[in-house]
Amino acid sequence: MDASYGERLLAIDGVSLEYRNRERIVRATHEVSFDVYGADRFVLLGPSGCGKSTLLKAIAGFIEPVAGTIALDGKTVRGPGPDRVVVFQEFDQLPPWKTVLENIAFPLRVARKLSRAEAKARALHYLDKVGLAAFADAYPHTLSGGMKQRVAIARALAMQPRVLLMDEPFAALDALTRRKMQEELLRLWEGERFTLLFVTHSIEEALVVGNRILLLSPHPGRVRAELNSHAWSHASTDDDAFRASVARIHHLLFETGTDVEARA
Ligand SMILES: Nc1ncnc2c1ncn2[C@@H]1O[C@H](COP(=O)(O)OP(=O)(O)O)[C@@H](O)[C@H]1O
Ligand SMILES: [Mg+2]
Structure with a gap:
């Protein structure tokens, strides 16, 4: 970054x-x-x-x-x-109908205009950085509070905000x-x-x-x-x-x- x-x-x-x-x-x-x-x-x-x-x-x-x-x-x-991207206190900041990977990749496609493949690659990169690469296909409700916050952090960092x-x-x-x-x-x-x-x-x-x-x-x-x-x-x-x-x-x-x- x-x-x-x-x-x-x-x-x-x-x-x-x-x-x-x-x-x-x-x-x-x-x-x-x-x-x-x-x-x-x-x-x-x-x-x-x-x-x-x-x-x-x-x-x-x-x-x-x-x-x-x-x-x-x-x-x-x-x-x-x-x-400017915000990470909040609440554990429910991740849309529950999207997998962990989709949660990170979707804003990259919308706000950063990345292609599907680019968004996925970048999402996986940041998911790996927070130690959750193995949970890419999991849904948020299956994760602990700490894991959800890690996903929220990965999602925020993947946006590469100022x-x-x-x-x-x-x-x-x-x-x-x-x-x-x-x-x-x-x-x-x-x-x-x-x-x-x-x-x-x-x-x-x-x-x-x-x-x-x-x-x-x-x-x-x-x-x-x-x-x-x-x-x-x-x-x-x-x-x-x-x-x-x-x-x-x-x-x-x-x-x-x-x-x-x-x-x-
Ligand atoms: N939506 C709101 N409407 C009216 N007052 C609010 C609202 N949100 C926060 N406040 C008031 O503004 C002040 C600052 O709140 P806040 O920024 O949440 O403080 P902190 O995050 O430091 O705990 C508090 O007095 C709070 O009651
Ligand atoms: Mg506050």
């Missing part, structure tokens, strides 16, 4: 997002700004309800900001496109499977160097998955601080350095006060 190393791909500038109905307006994020560079593993971290999913939906092009701009490769995002968007993709998995999937995602990234924008409310997951982390305050989401991996060197998730990083981020997320950004 062309990783466009170090090049600015996504520019989020002063983005405020709202939900409006007849009774009221809910502000989901307030003037959020950040940039994502090629081959980043950029994590949006914040408590439930701080607007992470809303931000991801806006970047995917499903909602329009009420203020600010979202640009990909210098062009303002005006709607969904195959250059940015892969993931919204708490492992949150519904048991703790052991979740840890395994985080490691698999990192292995995939080592091989492909795609650009990832990953949403989570778990500090531990953010530290494992990300090379950069944006901390968002509770509702409405505002930028609290931005950290990069130089700030959290650790060898494993059970060493003291890791625990210290978790404690520090917890403090940054939940401490009230106005000068948090300065201390990050």
Whole structure:
């Protein structure tokens, strides 16, 4: 995949997002700004309800900001496109009437205009990357939650998007499977160097998955601080350095006060 190393791909500038109905307006994020560079593993971290999913939906092009701009490769995002693919938390994001292979190949034919043979070859390639080549002809309901998420990841990567968007993709998995999937995602990234924008409310997951982390305050989401991996060197998730990083981020997320950004 062309990783466009170090090049600015996504520019989020002063983005405020709202939900409006007849009774009221809910502000989901307030003037959020950040940039994502090629081959980043950029994590949006914040408590439930701080607007992470809303931000991801806006970047995917499903909602329009009420203020600010979202640009990909210098062009303002005006709607969904195959250059941004989302992997969701839910296990039911795969149409159940298609086999695993068809689930991956079909969007390639529609959105990437590949021939039947090209789509199949590429689908098999990515299915192999997630260790599920043997399940090409299986139907989604016969797979475990972790396997379904692997298929969803293969389907997303096969599209070769400019940015892969993931919204708490492992949150519904048991703790052991979740840890395994985080490691698999990192292995995939080592091989492909795609650009990832990953949403989570778990500090531990953010530290494992990300090379950069944006901390968002509770509702409405505002930028609290931005950290990069130089700030959290650790060898494993059970060493003291890791625990210290978790404690520090917890403090940054939940401490009230106005000068948090300065201390990050
Ligand atoms: N469809 C909707 N209509 C009205 N309010 C919504 C809708 N979806 C989310 N919200 C509200 O917007 C805020 C941000 O939600 P969300 O982006 O889902 O947060 P997160 O993903 O960080 O948990 C929350 O207060 C939530 O209740
Ligand atoms: Mg969410």
